[in-house]
Amino acid sequence: MAAKEIAVGSSSFSGGDPCPICLGPILQESYLDTCFHKFCFRCIKQWIKVVSSKVSKPLSSVKCPLCFLADVFDVPRFWKLKKLLQRNRWLESWLRRELQALMQEEDVDIVLHHLVGVMDSFCKRTEQRHKQETRSAEAFQEQFKSVIAEAGRPFLMARTDRFVDELELFLASGLNMEAYDAVYKQRLDWNNSREVGVSNEAIEEENRRTRATPNLFLFEEDSV
Template sequence: MSAKEIAVGSSSINGGDPCPICLGPILQESYLDTCFHKFCFRCIKQWIKVVSSKVTKQLSSVKCPLCKTDNISIIHNFDGHSFDRHYVDPNTTDGFVLTKEQRYRLQCYYTESGLLADVFDVSRFWKLKNLLQPNKWLESWLRRELQALMQEEDVDIVLHHLAGVLDSFCKRTEQRHKQETRSTETFQEQFKSVMAEAARPFLTARTDRFVDELELFLASGINRDAYDAVYKQRLDKNNSREISVANEAIEEEEENRRTRVPPSLLLLFEEDSD
């Protein structure tokens, strides 16, 4: 369900309507995380406590008292940039944990760009127009990169979007190649521009570096494991202090992600404020 659809579905309890539980003004505005019905934080928290007391097993979700939709948490303390979550099951952990491999790749984005520029012949890759050749390892590499950068497990939508953009670019290039001659530099610049535009809404400040890494992986002509081995060998020779700083930054990212507002939730709150 889209954020807009959720907002419409909850419109009956917005705009100053009372809390559906206590029937008084809503204090400490809070929302259930799936249906997004709004309650006093204290009221819905007490509701969950009462429902949980009636069963012997710890609940992982609770049905909304209005629509009976299952929800796993209460969203509260929203300030426009972050929010807190109170889980039905207090043992629930919030979100995606980076694997060792994903953490290593995220670390790479804290090093200087061009770390492997002298290893893989990028200029030859563009001169031979190897981009137009299928790369059977690209999807696996893209998935891992997106999971590391977005710190999300499910990146299928973004993955298919980027793969589709790249495929369309290659098809257009093949057609134009029969009609006109373009320089290697123009071909390369257009690739970077198209991919950056497609990735920027999802990767924001890391977009340009991601496109550089994508270009490097494609130019390498090797599979993901072999590429990683080359990268790790070079990374190990780098300054250990730089790697330590990168690890600290990654830990801070993981902590901040716990209270990061998903774009759909931001959109919903913006619509509610109108």
């Protein structure tokens, strides 16, 4: 949703939910006029400033940070539109880094190529049955995740399920690594907010461990 202007509520202090940007009590409760997610006036103003300066967009097309994040990690839409079949060209670099971290090993080529091969043939099979496709988006998603989990489990063991969830998030975001990292961090910071997309226990756990100061990140929306 895009906003035309910032509306400022009547109360200068709201006793309700904290501001999703600064995580403090909301000062001068404000919202963009399209979605009514609430922020401090100063925080949302800063967000808009960053957005408009980076993407030179008119205020009318600026999304509130929560709506923006929910869009980026719209996993159900990703599966519904079968976006998996559009190859993400950052996939291999992302996989390499993830595998290196999870396996604590520098050379992950074999596992990486194995996983990419499994994904490619899954996509190929899906393309071939294109016309006779009867699977629901949920079944499609479930099959993909179990195929990847099976391929990765011998190497990733207990970390497999978490890996598959993160792979799904990365693919659903359609972002490059840099942008993904920025948004992912922000998602952790804003995890308290019920509005933000998917729940994931591993991420919640990480969030508890590494609560960081939220920052405003932005990138070209066209890359989304």
